[in-house]
Amino acid sequence: MGRGVRHAVVIGAGMAGLAAARVLADSCEAVTVIERDTLPRGSAPRAGAPQGHHVHGLLALGAEVFEGYFPGLRAELEQAGAPVWDWGEGLCAVLPNGTPPPTPMGMPIQTFSRPFLEHALRRRVRALEPVTLRDGLTVTGLRTAGPGKVVGVRVKDGDGGQAPPSWMGVLQPLRAPDFHKGCYAIQIENKALHVTLHGANGTQLPHDDEDFLAYAKTLRGPIADVIASLTPTSAVRRYARTVNRRVAYHRLSRWPDGLIALGDSVCAFNPAYGQGMTVAALEARLLDQMLRGRRTRMPLDGRVFQQRLARITASSWLMATIPDRAWERSRTAWPVKAGNWFMNRLIDTVPHDPRLYTAFSGLFHMTAGPLTLADPRLLSRVLIGPRPGTSLRAAAA
Structure with missing residues (x-):
């Protein structure tokens, strides 16, 4: 980048992009940072940095550099809860041949999650007068003015350039014997779409992004077109434990004192029917009612609890097992x-x-x-x- 640049464009609002924007703000009249993700308002992970869920460390030198460009950053982070400690005193280094004893080094280290640091840096960069941060835009290419000269970028709105779907959820259930493919998709937090594809009767389910879209294209309804317009934020994950299972504890003539059973230990459903969490809540409510209804210091009657719990699960059990059978x-x-x-x-x-x-x-x-x-x-x-x-x-x- 030569001298006299009036407007600089930074692609990506990650750590490098934010640092670059800070430096460019000193020499450019305008700096535009373009980020594909819809950035969270607070300290939260984002799709473009999936590694952000894991431990991150800012080395002592990196901390010095950031402090130089963002004066007071360390104090700001510490006030918000990020601890500062001496590397030699605070680190337990379990090495192949032993663990060094605590050794004061005068090397202050500050620890925090990556989303926590990114949020602080984004706030600092946004406050710079020349900087504009635009999220939800995908860079699709470079604009050139003749060979060897870049003058800008091409962008499209969002991850896929389409408006959000008009629906909040799509449900396509399975049904024997003809409908052996289906899906359930819902819009969730951070403008994400959560999609589950399911199959029965030996249907081969997808393992990767390409197969996932191909499978979706075999379904009726709008789901395939919407998936094709979006960018995956996680790997395809499979789950095959869809067996319904119920243990008839309520039929036992004797039940041990001091024990109750609930949740999956009593009744587990095929998750395709979406009943498990609600049934768990109803079981907890039953427990609360029986605890409140007992006489003072009287033990809970476990056998009665199991009998009442069986009545709670009965209709859900039929809803899951009749179509599955x-x-x-x-x-x-x-x-x-x-x-x-x-x-x-x-x-x-x-x-x-x-x-x-x-x-x-x-x-x-x-x-x-x-x-x-x-x-x-x-x-x-x-x-x-x-x-x-x-x-x-x-x-x-």
Whole structure:
């Protein structure tokens, strides 16, 4: 970069980019820092620095350099909680041949997380008059004025140049025997999209980003187009422990004093149905109610607790096991077949009937019990099934 540069552009608001912006601010009329990530307002990790979750160390020399460019930085960080200590006295160095004893060295070290330091530096850099920090922009290339001369950069909005999806979540469930691929995607904190792809009946699930997108393209709905417009912030991770498991502790005739069982030790669900955390909360509420309802200093009746807990898990157990058992290749008992037929009929009718959709949502979120569907008006809608030529939008108008 030659002399007389009026406007400098820094690509990236990491440690190097922030330090560079600080130096350039002394000699340029304007400095623009372009960062692909949407930067957190406080001290929090960001997608572009996945290593930021791990331990970071600023060596003594690096601390001196930063202090020179950002006077008072060490005191500011210390006041905010970052400790300062002598390297020789405070470090326990477990070496192959022993551990050196504490040795005062007069080498002050300050320790903090990387997000903590980045946040402090971003605040300092943003306060510099010539500097503008623009996040949520991706640099796609360099602008040139003839061979060998760079005059600017090309950018696009966000990680993918598209507006956020109009929906907050996408759910595409599995269903035996034909729908053996599905997904669940939700918008979460920091404008991120969390996507789970799932499959059944021996479906091969993706291992990497390329396979992940290819799998998504086989699904109906908008998920593939949205994924293609975004940048992954983590590796693809697989999970295969989807077996439903229930232990019938409530049927024991005797139960030991001083012991209760809850959570996965009693009932574990296929996570595809999203019931586990809510059931855990209900079990905790049951425990609270029984503890408050007992007489003073009376021990909790563990056997009664297990019996009541079994009633709490009963409907969720049916919601998970009936559709899962439909994938079994062995001959299915008629009650399971009947239950599965009813659930399929219900789900097929839901898109065409707003009232039934509302009732089913209450059942799914456990704010209403299965008896909700015993209402003759709702039951008849399920038994009749979807009416040709209707849709959710038309019915709601």
